[in-house]
Amino acid sequence: MAQPLSKDDVAHVARLARLSLSSEELERYTTQLASVLEHAADIGALDIEGVPPTAHPFPLTNVFRQDVPRPCLDRDEVLSQAPEVEDDRFRIPRILGEAP
Amino acid sequence: MTSVVEIAAAVRRGELSAAAIIEQHLARIDKDEVDIHAFNLVMADHARARAAEVDGMVARGEDPGALAGVPVALKDLICTRGTPTTCSSRILEGWVPPYDATVVSRLTAAGAVFVGKTNMDEFAMGSSTENSAFGPTRNPRDLSRVPGGSSGGSAAAVAAGFAAIALGSDTGGSIRQPAALCGVVGVKPTYGMVSRYGLVAFASSLDQIGPFATSVADAALALDTISGHDEADSTSIPTDSARARENLGRGVDGLRVGVIAELAGAEGIAPDVAARIREAAEALSAAGAKVEETSVPAVRYGLSAYYMIAPAEASSNLARYDGVRYGLRKPGADITEMYMATRSAGFGPEVKRRIMLGTYVLSAGYYDAYYGKSQRVRTLIIRDFEEAYRSFDVLLSPTAPTTAFELGAKTSDPLTMYLSDICTIPSNLAGHPAISVPFGTGDDGLPVGAQVLAPAAGEPVMFQVAEVLEAAAAAKGGGR
Numbered sequence: 001m002a003q004p005l006s007k008d009d010v011a012h013v014a015r016l017a018r019l020s021l022s023s024e025e026l027e028r029y030t031t032q033l034a035s036v037l038e039h040a041a042d043i044g045a046l047d048i049e050g051v052p053p054t055a056h057p058f059p060l061t062n063v064f065r066q067d068v069p070r071p072c073l074d075r076d077e078v079l080s081q082a083p084e085v086e087d088d089r090f091r092i093p094r095i096l097g098e099a100p
Numbered sequence: 101m102t103s104v105v106e107i108a109a110a111v112r113r114g115e116l117s118a119a120a121i122i123e124q125h126l127a128r129i130d131k132d133e134v135d136i137h138a139f140n141l142v143m144a145d146h147a148r149a150r151a152a153e154v155d156g157m158v159a160r161g162e163d164p165g166a167l168a169g170v171p172v173a174l175k176d177l178i179c180t181r182g183t184p185t186t187c188s189s190r191i192l193e194g195w196v197p198p199y200d201a202t203v204v205s206r207l208t209a210a211g212a213v214f215v216g217k218t219n220m221d222e223f224a225m226g227s228s229t230e231n232s233a234f235g236p237t238r239n240p241r242d243l244s245r246v247p248g249g250s251s252g253g254s255a256a257a258v259a260a261g262f263a264a265i266a267l268g269s270d271t272g273g274s275i276r277q278p279a280a281l282c283g284v285v286g287v288k289p290t291y292g293m294v295s296r297y298g299l300v301a302f303a304s305s306l307d308q309i310g311p312f313a314t315s316v317a318d319a320a321l322a323l324d325t326i327s328g329h330d331e332a333d334s335t336s337i338p339t340d341s342a343r344a345r346e347n348l349g350r351g352v353d354g355l356r357v358g359v360i361a362e363l364a365g366a367e368g369i370a371p372d373v374a375a376r377i378r379e380a381a382e383a384l385s386a387a388g389a390k391v392e393e394t395s396v397p398a399v400r401y402g403l404s405a406y407y408m409i410a411p412a413e414a415s416s417n418l419a420r421y422d423g424v425r426y427g428l429r430k431p432g433a434d435i436t437e438m439y440m441a442t443r444s445a446g447f448g449p450e451v452k453r454r455i456m457l458g459t460y461v462l463s464a465g466y467y468d469a470y471y472g473k474s475q476r477v478r479t480l481i482i483r484d485f486e487e488a489y490r491s492f493d494v495l496l497s498p499t500a501p502t503t504a505f506e507l508g509a510k511t512s513d514p515l516t517m518y519l520s521d522i523c524t525i526p527s528n529l530a531g532h533p534a535i536s537v538p539f540g541t542g543d544d545g546l547p548v549g550a551q552v553l554a555p556a557a558g559e560p561v562m563f564q565v566a567e568v569l570e571a572a573a574a575a576k577g578g579g580r
Binding site for chain 2: 005009010013014016017018019020021029032033035036037039040042043044046048051052053054055056057058060063065066073074077078080081082083084090092093094095
């Protein structure tokens with residue numbers, strides 16, 4: 001199937017998933033993930049090109065609810081669970097390059 | 101008195117108080133919870149107040165509902181407004197949901213009394229409840245063993261008599277496998293049969309909520325109470341209820357039962373477990389069913405397909421834990437550093453493994469080879485089941501390959517742990533219902549579970565067969 005999994009692959013995937021790994025974790029996860037991918041090689045060997053993929057067991061389409069106004073979640077209750085709030089909004093660290 | 105049907109009937113007639121029932125269960129929790137650790141949170145004050153409310157309704161001549169006074173435990177990924185919901189994860193520790201899950205509203209409307217939130221593998225990822233950030237749950241039948249997982253706390257709570265009913269969630273076997281290991285009944289309903297509004301998502305094309313109980317009839321009543329269409333869940337199927345009780349008491353005379361050759365005698369199935377399943381097949385045959393071995397060839401690839409599809413969906417679902425709207429936040433100089441610090445501190449090792457595996461199989465260059473191929477295998481499994489159900493009403497297999505294993509036995513090798521789910525995964529991939537019923541014990545004296553599988557919306561016939569297995573196990577003296 002694909003190339004064997006390298007430590008660089010795992011480091012790349014961790015960065016995409018916004019996880020930082022110690023070098024010891026990187027080592028361990030590379031071995032463990034490689035063994036799972038190796039087990040999955042059994043499906044790699046199957047010739048099933050003509051078989052359509054299934055994303056969902058029973059696809060329901062155009063699922064709508066009644067279009068009637070109703071109360072939404074209580075704003076104070078929702079904001080009470082946020083790590084940081086300012087002026088009824090979620091507060092986050094800076095997202096651009098300028099000084100905070 | 102532990103039967104749900106009996107408790108509810110007696111409370112509704114005013115012959116038994118919900119308060120007395122809840123005190124019995126809280127007393128057992130006081131005595132044994134310190135050893136078992138089934139709960140992340142015991143809701144004793146809430147339960148007492150709620151029981152008084154139920155008794156007040158009866159006193160006023162009102163009917164509290166079909167589950168009047170029945171103590172229910174909830175897996176800690178089912179949202180309860182005003183009560184913490186942690187998913188056994190540091191990243192949600194202390195989070196208090198602003199709304200109730202639909203199953204919570206339905207149980208409340210039926211008169212149930214919540215006793216606590218149960219321990220689980222973090223975000224439902226695991227087969228032993230050892231992946232909880234708050235420490236493992238122990239099997240009430242043998243404290244040196246795991247209760248299974250991921251809904252191990254719910255299974256243990258019912259097995260220990262802490263609750264008469266518990267809810268869990270089943271993505272690849274997380275209700276049925278712990279039910280088997282703890283010696284209780286566990287049900288994964290048809291995909292879409294029970295609303296998932298307020299269920300914290302793991303793998304959305306597979307997740308389903310279902311009940312644990314000590315008997316098939318109790319599980320059927322619980323499922324009928326929580327099932328049925330919900331407009332708040334767009335994957336909810338348009339039906340009123342699972343009709344789990346519809347065929348109870350009818351026996352199995354003339355029903356066709358297929359024993360899945362690939363699972364019943366597969367490599368990795370312990371000989372004592374395989375022997376109990378043969379006896380279960382013989383018991384159904386003796387009760388009048390036509391029992392034959394059959395083949396569902398593609399189930400052999402279920403484990404591989406599942407461990408691509410479920411992590412792929414999880415990597416997407418768990419992207420929401422970013423330290424912005426709820427849960428843990430660890431500081432960082434900019435937003436990316438904050439995300440990385442929060443997620444690295446908040447998620448445990450198994451969750452990180454699955455997020456990375458899922459991210460990998462979805463990434464450019466690997467998508468077709470792993471994820472795309474797994475989706476095609478999923479189609480093959482559905483086709484092979486369809487073929488089998490042309491000849492059989494239900495299928496039979498073991499629920500788990502072994503009885504409960506020792507704590508720590510499989511924690512160092514994730515793949516070994518994943519193999520615990522080989523018999524249960526195919527039903528999730530197909531969206532079909534399946535139930536685990538205790539059927540005797542293994543050589544170690546610990547419970548074995550027999551799994552009855554049915555086609556989509558096949559709950560009536562599935563419970564019909566399960567009830568006969570339960571009676572046969574009781575007659576042999578091996579069940580309960």
